[in-house]
Amino acid sequence: MATVTGKRKREEHSSKKIPLKKPASQKAVTGKPKPATKHQDTPASSHATTNGTLAEEPIHIQIVTGSYERVLHGIAARIPSTDLQRQPAKPTNGASTSSEEVESNVTFTDSFLFAAHVSAIRCLAISQQTDDSGKRLLATGSSDERINVYSLSTAPPPQNAVGKLPSLTGTATAENPRNKSLGSLVHHDRAITRLSFPTKTKLFSAAEDATIAISRTRDWTMLSSIKAPIPKPQGRPSGDTAGPGEIPAGINDFAIHPSQKLMLSVGRGERAMRLWNLMTGKKAGVLNFDRDLLAQVGEGKYSSGEGRRVLWDEAGENFVVGFERGAVLFGVDCQPRAILRPSPLSKIHEMRILTLPSSQGNVLALSTEDGRISFFTMDAIIENENGKLPTIPCIAQIGGKEAGVTGRVKDFDILELSSSEESDGSVANWIVVTASSDGAIRLWTVFEDDLAMGMGDANKAPRQVGRPLALHETGNRITCLGAFIMDGKVSESDEVEDVAGAEEEVDSEDSDEE
Template sequence: MAKRKRETVDSAASLKPVKNWKEDLSSAPPKEQAARTDAPAAKSKDKAANNQTPAQANCTAKVDAPGRYDEGDRRETATIQIIAGSYERVLHGFTATFPQGLVTGPDSTDTPKEKEVTQPQVSFADTFLFNAHTSAIRCLALAPLSDESSKVTLATGSTDERINLYSLSTAPPIPSKNSKTSDLPTLYGNSIAENTKNKELGSLLHHSSSITALYFPSRSKLLSSAEDSTIAITRTRDWEPLSTIKAPVPKPQGRPSGDTAAPGEVPSGINDFAVHPSMKLMLSVGKGEKCLRLWNLVTGKKAGVLNFGREVIAAGGETRFGTGEGRKVAWDKEGEEFAVAFERGAVAFGIDCKPIAKVVPTPRTKLHQMQYLPSDSRPNTLVVSTEDGRIMFYDTQSTAPQPNNAKDEDISSCMLIAQLGGPAAGITGRIKDFEILSPPDADGKSFIIISGSSDGTVRIWTISISELAAPATPAKLGEGFTAGQAGKLIGTYSTGLRITCLKAFVMTGKPEEAEAEAEAEAEEDIAKSNSSSSSDSESE
């Protein structure tokens, strides 16, 4: 299907005057051309400055104004496939296409005037919309990408006890008259570039309760956890379960606040798990348990238990009426450190299972997602998303000075080095999930962050390593550190769904148009060879 350019109200309003400027400039004298070119730009700049706060001006991307990238861009574009799960049981996939210069920075051959040109709008296009489950989608997982295959496996988990499997194409769809594409009707006016290679593979039914977490350690294995207190290891070749790790059900110790278990029962199940980079160890946290469990993936047996003490639970923002259970767990890139997220805070531990520092957002708010920055230069940067619409970057190796009333056993706070969004930038909706991507051309110096909010808004940010410098002085001791806005918002897309989970990957496969042409050429070669062989046989 032909991919149509999305025309929103803002982009249409900004593109229409450009056409008039070009028509006027073609017939105007050179002096008037310069005056007319500068006037609209200055007027739009003044208007934007009057309507935005300093924080909003720093975070708001100038994506509506046209630039020199509209046509004839000599730099390549990057395409990202984004998949969002929702409470409405819908699996929504769409692509975001933008010049690589938005991430890697201006081209070295650009002149100073060209570098100041406003960046273009990110173009979005819907690729698929699956009615995946019969209840809310809770988690997603993507298999590692491979250069040998143009497909990637997607797994979705829901509260309906099912794991659905999909095969997604890694090739960006390119509209062409010769390709097998056509325009589809849409209610919202969004561009649609449906890929016929995106298919549903089937469902897995080896769990007896809601699915809580999914992970592909490799292309050959899938790990899944559920509220039935089991972690299943499935072989992707034939989707047969190889083994099941059974976590013990906690003993009843009263009914904590917010307990939804039936009378006579206790809350149980795996909240989250994380596999060590060596693929030999795994951490898990569960409901109703004030501990962390360590598993040996070689033998499939328990390797140890780390009980959370009072100082750890207090550092995680838990009160005496809370459950004290870990909600999320994550390893860093090197496997030398891991973090456990509680309801209103997180604690980082070393490989010796001793607490290093705590993450305490200021003002206090809930944490929804957590992961380490996949960077070699900053491997100890913990990224968390919050209830008030912030994505916060903490350096777990740099701690804040303890306040005067602090006790010796209190855990030091991590230093907040940067943040994205939040009320200061006009973003207040909670960020349920986010994904950090490192494009190949960025060389680990810059990253793309895709965030999904409960109001259905997906935002695409870019941030560089140079922006993650530690602040010079703390604002308030004992209550965390304030940091300025970092990064840049380059695109916003509204799905109209209540997003619960999100995944994304850079589409590095062969474009559909080139692949279709290659297949056509191969078919022509086969037809020619068949015709020549038949003519030779007739001549004999």
């Protein structure tokens, strides 16, 4: 058979449909994510932008999850703008609407799915958009002592993305060649516990070796390493997972002040919180948790008493230390101000702080073991008459038994959509993405006025807020989650490069047929 000339190949290619590349799940052995093809006909201005504006076009959200099964899963969710509008209330005859019963127009597309580590993925972090190239950095930490770093595209996938191979879940597959693996970091010799991108140029990582490493994202060089002291043995508290003869040690969590000059950390095996000076890399002080404070927050005699989470507010005036079944609000002077405890009592997993656009007030969101996300206003404090610390009331909640959610919410993220100047209250202010250990990802819309209505009377039971948007089953036991709005635009150089790569793939297929 005579060979086809290059001119004839280009003519045949113009009449052919360029096939998608193989799904990322078929390339798990390579360890590199190969997610979704770009959306070439949708400008960045037609989607929700980073400054909080909302357009008429549907928005796209990139969701990344890690799991006990070592799987790193990327999911792109397409949400029509009509689903973000306030819906009229429907009669329920006294019964609440379950998130599984809601009819949704949200479509999910698998971006990548592969085994990223050799053991369970424990944490991940997503940076802000690096530059005008439309990329974000993703870091994942595991029990295998490694930190994997990836570059993710912020361009939405095409609407008609369909995988070449049939899927067991029925979810479409859309790869993006601009999603790349940047390598692995081996700055720690124990399991990674926390990751954070405080700026576009720095990555902070903590591990069970009681160190916090600071890496530069330009060349991934470790600039500094902060070493926390090993705590003294104080018995074996319940829930301790240290080996026989070992002392429980390691950094549970850390929080960086908005000024980038101070950092707080809480560790295993010690009932204290440490303050670090990031300008010098030295310890600036230690705050011990007294027995009365631990008793009020639910840490009994046989509990560890260690801080599990720590979080600064946006202004840097207050911070919250989370324990197993409660949290404490501290002022910038490190003095405890109030106690936060979910009702009914339940174990706390993650914490987030969001700022109300109209009043600039702070609201703390806690995810619990019984499937709820509870909201606490940090500006309303109820004084106690018995001399104990005041309490902060719960003003609203998402999920729980009322919404048909019973599995623990292992992690969640809050994405801001619109501001008060551009929204008349008919468009949702936030999208809440929750991940459960049973593998379910749920999307909820939350309006600011719904949270504000719960601030009037602190003696009332918390209001059930949030309208369920969609439910997606991943099939993996999720341990961590991150999400961002895909508002990027594909550059011309990337378009030329990707089209050239597609032409080469078509030419290779033609040569194989010959």
